[in-house]
Amino acid sequence: MQKLRKGVLKNMKKIFLGLTFSVLISCSSDIAEEVSPTSMAADQDETHETHETHETHETHETHETHETHETHETHETHETHETHDHDHDHDHDHDHENSLDVSQLADPPMVFISGVETETGEVSLNFSVENLELVPVNPPSEHKSGEGHLHLYVNGASIAMLHETTYTVTDLAKGSHSFRVTISTNDHREYSVDGEVIADSFSLEVHGGEEAQDSDSQIDVEVEGGTVVGGIQRLKAKIGDQVRITVSSDVEDEFHLHAYDLTLQISPNEPATLIFEADIPGVFEGELHDAGYQILSLEVS
């Protein structure tokens, strides 16, 4: 019996040694840090520098309030799914999958965006394209050179696919908002030139709109120096809550919230915000697309 006990003890020791050892190693394993594929930083926002820089338009200054709230827009993201290709992909290995490089064209397509605030506190956007014919997204069609549609992002969140040259963004809160447009092929690949997605963007201070109100559940996640400030962030919400997630990073990246399937484009040091209604219960991982690690855990119950 004594022998027996000894045997157990000996093995327990091994187990705990193994445990401690692996924890130690894992803590110090930063040494093995690989050169990660996050160096795509200055990818797409440079394309629009080739033409006019935008002035902030401040034509109207009305202060009407709005009934409907902001969740509206982000929710459009739920409608289309899975099979669509990508907005824009920085991983150059995969460029041929999610973007279409048209550098070889003499007159590559171009896109411009401008907008003004209306009297009702909405933002009326105008797009113009060159060397591209805008065709409807539905019904889906094959890629055809010279055809495509627009992808519109507000504050980094994708909100619409368009073939019209005007669009009105409603329900914006008071404050600064950024608007960005890219052009996409019929099969949802981003047109790009020299590896950079063809895009244009500008920011606008909205004076109307409702006061930015507190969401039921909100969190700011700050990514710096390749990790999350203060460790992985956790947010708890109740079903039906309005959730606000703000992500800022010192490098460009894309934030993705699983299952809800929401994404945010993050430019360096420019916080991007996702506002949505928590309608799926569970624990969800929010992770950075390019850096490739989880930064947020959202628990909805």
Place this chain on the structure above:
Amino acid sequence: MHSVLSLLLAHGVGGRSDLPISEWIAAWSGAIALLLSFAALGLLWHHPKFPQALIGRLVPTPKFLTQIFLLLVRAIAMTLFLVVLTACFFGPDNTVSNIAPTTIFIIFWVGMPLSAAVLGPYWKVISPWENLGKWIDRIRPNSESVAPKWLTSGWLALVPITVFHWLELAYHHGSSPRVLGWCILIYTVLLLLMTWRWGWEETRKIEGFGVLFSLAAAISPIFVDQKNKLRIRYPFVGISSLRMTPASVAVVLAALGGTAFDGVSRTDWWLDLIVGKTGASWTLVNTLGLAWVSLIIGLAYHQASRIGSRLTSDKNFAYKLGGSLIPIFLGYDIAHYFSLLLLEGQAFKILLSDPYGQGWDIFNTASHAINWTVISTTTIGWIQIGSIVGGHLLGVLFAHDRSVELWSARTALRSQYPMLVVMVIYTIIGLVLMTG
């Protein structure tokens, strides 16, 4: 608008966990249930009851129709295998919009053992390796070479299971379709080469997935007898018919270890450890974690068996009772992955309509979306607790039945103490992990 990840997803596929279930209460109730059932078994169950239930009864199957049916199922499975393999290389190079990761990590890895536990050994019918192997058997030249020990012992079956776990849980590019494609291709070619040399009968022993799924199938009420006739019997008693080897015990333990690490890797503690790590360092930490958890699971069983061996003076204790690990593995599997199968698994239906990302809509399902609310989180929680506790109860039940068959009542009871300790530990670990 949907934006997809081309990089890793933390757990093969899927980035959704279930809500934590109610903490230690679950663990304690599980442990108490085990102890009580152990006591009840010791008092009331003095004779083995499983072996005589093994025979079951014959299910009449019309020969012609069965053959047509099997042929059809085989053809579908083989087509799916080829579609997935080619999609790995020619489909979109990203985890979510390529059909391969979802099929491999959810439909195959989670769906197969669970469905085999219900439907029986049907992997043998649909397995592409089984079918290719048998085909090679028919065309290969008659060779006199006797299969080497490393092949026949079956220990190599651990390799595919371990590599699979590593891809799923540790390697940062493990869910990339291209990586998966190469792995399938290499595995298939290696198996076929060995079959060419030594025949499929021998090579089958190291097709780890087949080994694992056929062990899971032993629980099913449906089975095929030695005359190749379909029979049914009480569910679960079939474990008694298994002749476990050290290698097959190791395969189940490895599968159990990987599942346990999946649980560990979702805990807050692990998330904080891993945050900010990318690339090789991510892989390294996860590899160590996977090895560490698997080792603990394995050592716990090994240690209990050693004590059991001494108490019964039977040096084959470890694998005579190894069958009790099967319901435990299935319980863990259900607890961890059942919601993945039910929710993220829906993506399979969507992707099947357009396996190569060409904008097809073969089955008219390409535009479907995953319904995340088909099952409530409360139900999921109960299923998780139920499957872990239930799996261990069945494990205890089998171990008891087997030991009263092998040894005198007193020795049998004594032999179960170390096993019981291990089961209680596994249950508590399992339930605590589910609480995240």
